Amino acid sequence: MKVICDRGALVESLNVIGGVVAARTPRAALTCVKLSAGPDGLSLSATDGEISLRLGTARVETSEPGEALVPADKLQQIVRESIDPTLTLHTEQDVAHITGQDSKFKVFGQPVADFPAIPQFKGDADFEVTAGELHRLIAMTIFATARENSRYAINGVLLERDKKKLVVVATDGHRLALAKGTCKPATDEAASAIVPTKALNLLLRLFDDADQTVRVKIADNQILFATDQAELSSNLVEGNFPPYKDVVPKDGDKKAALSTDLFISGVRRAALLTNEESKGVRMAFAPDGLTLRSRAPEMGEAEINVDLAEFVGEPIEIGFNPGYLLDALKVVDENQVHLEFKAPNKPGVLRTGPNFLYVIMPVNLQ
């Protein structure tokens, strides 16, 4: 195999593919990237056994088609550190030669046959969605996943599709983010899947154009995403997603609307005088405004007043982890957020328009 590549484009592709490659594994082939050169150019593949990615790289000239398996981290480092505008990749047997104007690297690879077969996107997609829409749905929810949790299948994100409706849900057991969007379905059959957080983070890095089409297929405990340039597949998280519909409150009778920016500023300042992330900020909502109070016994106290654009219902005082609020407020793209409460020991809801919903369990203010 022999190709001449644009170094800049190759660096970008290797950076993305590096996110898949298994960090620690006894299987040497899984630490490698598979290079496949054909008439259409060069494609890079990697897998960690759960998630696989195949990525085309732009601006490549193939002079000799073929395949090779090269250690991913070494290849990435060499290409990144090189100074040439183009590099020549040439492989013979299991050895890769990377040649620049003033440099020659010889890197020992692995037999191509050792690389596992990775799932291929075959046939029609279940549905199609624009990269911009999918990006929005994932970015508005993925932060709410559990960093470490084995209790429920919540170290993944739930994707639910019913006809044109696409719903993405994530939760860590204390808060839950839900975003709704639309897609172009190819089948009428509803489907749902819990996708590992790592796969979705990788997916977000594949998008460079909001208008490009992403084809999605769910089959055999796997989900596959395809764009013109890339194919990502992942095993699904097994188990049941917690019954999220049950915890979305519908009876909040105390409703407030306020400026997103003012709310962020207020919560950030009140959070300064909480000593643990898990310690709550006390929020008193009333017709004449919102008062945020925090207290750290050995440091002091804070009180911040925030104007409300609107308030309906009885005044309420409720405590929240400020970090949980800020996580959601950071991804909100509207100028105003709507809040709904029922009682200090019942979940609160934050909404922006009909397409984003965030349920957050309060902190006991005892």
Add this chain to the structure above:
Amino acid sequence: MPTIRAILHVDMDAFFASVVQHDQPELRGRPVLTGHDGPRGVVSAASYEAREFGCRSAMPMAQAKRLCPDAVVVKVPGERIRHFSAAVFEVLQSVTPLVEPMSVDEAFLDVTGSVRLLGGAVTIAKDIRKRIQDELGLTASVGVSFNKFLAKLASDMDKPDGLTVIAPGDVSRVLPGLAIERMWGVGPATAKRLRTRGVRTFGDLSAMTRKELDQRFGKHGLRFYRLSRGLDDRPVTPDHGAKSIGQEQTFDSDVAEREHVRSVLLGQVQQVGRRLRKQALRARGVTVKIRYGDFQTITRSGTLDRASDLTDELWGVARGLFDDWARAGFAPVRLIGVSADRLEEGGGQMDLFADPKRQKRRMLDKAIDVIQDRFGVQGVRRGPGRLR
């Protein structure tokens, strides 16, 4: 210059004896000794009537009875002590979260931050005394000062049922004449040594320069220098700043029945869980401590899958540690104890999805806590189950 702190030392008056007299009105006005009336028996408290005969707490019971033959010796039910202790601490906690328990009947409070909220430190102290009297029918002596050492000194000055303030301006008047035994950390032996060197009072120490003190007392020089001048900057450290929460018990005689030791351990786990829950703490680690008759002490530690304050989950680890040890070779036990460590805050965050099993355990713990708060630890108990 740091701000002047407002520290209270709250000390219940003859706590054990007062609890007995509270529960048994016929004993009021009579000399009462509490504690175990046996060969190893020690006085846990002497009522003020018994103190007039020279009886003191920590005195061997036999000696106390010789001093005051008319004294009534009673064994105080532990659950009554815990009940009253919990009630006292509830009063204290309502004033400030900065409560450092010294024992079941004694605590320091840092009310610096509450002063603006609740009025001056003296007002707070009066209020605490009044509430303990009204709500519990017991008396407490309170010392008010600007550090722990002086607050403790103050609470002792007008006992029982007293309130004493040592303000910064009082230090030069109050301290110099005090006998050296009153100094923190100076017991009878040290006091005797000091007296042979001509030191009888605080004043004898404060008259010396730092250099002289260092030369004469070496590593104790600095402490003597500071305490004799009423200087003490130790913070009030509440339980929730603690690294671990534990409980242990020394048996009257070595216990050879492993099931008995095991059930005592369960009772301790239950109490440790209760303290965690009260303070909204969760533990990641559990350590079991075992001391043999020959004073050899071993500890065994384990880790919880996730931080917990649930008795069942803490007991799961403690039981495993104990049973492993017992299986490997049980020997009669002089002391058994358990502590929860690697503490995390954040018990206040509620869960979105109820884990039915955990929910049940939490409700059970809550129910047991309520019953024990009202009726003492004997009110309800868990069975330890079989040794596995």
